[in-house]
Amino acid sequence: AQTVTQSQPEMSVQEAETVTLSCTYDTSESDYYLFWYKQPPSRQMILVIRQEAYKQQNATENRFSVNFQKAAKSFSLKISDSQLGDAAMYFCAYRSARYMRFGAGTRLTVKP
């Protein structure tokens, strides 16, 4: 069974600085997608970024980028120029043909 591990329960970053959230996963499949979701306090979870496993190029969405290392089964999220609105729980997720598995989450605090 696929598992997703986020080793950092909590992270903190100064406003305007850069922070990297870690995620590793375990799978024997070759075809899958990886996602980072953001859950702001008391608000709906939203998609931040996605990565297709067969693509070597790392995905980028504005200030958010990933470092996808397929051989190492690592999928970290980098947030550049952190803003107060980035404060949230971040979940890494793995999706295969049938359904999705999530990590335990990382709570990100942004200090002004």
Place this chain on the structure above:
Amino acid sequence: DVKVTQSSRYLVKRTGEKVFLECVQDMDHENMFWYRQDPGLGLRLIYFSYDVKMKEKGDIPEGYSVSREKKERFSLILESASTNQTSMYLCASSLYGGQDYEQYFGPGTRLTVT
């Protein structure tokens, strides 16, 4: 914009009660999902549905059942609520079941069973 709504944000029920959690999506999505979210455990899939009246068990289906009579509505049922079912419940939908299709989430229902 896709909208996924859940019938209640907060719910308090007694042990042994039958509990219904309702979820509605407005974008004609084929797939719908129920998760529970617990601190330190992330989201765990309870059930999902890929079509009307079709359902499949997820990772933790015990103590739960689901119903999907209409495409836009997916209900989670706790037949006899227990205290260990106190949790945040999230509903999600996606257009299709393929790996690349984003899941859209509802706001969640925080259920407390006393």
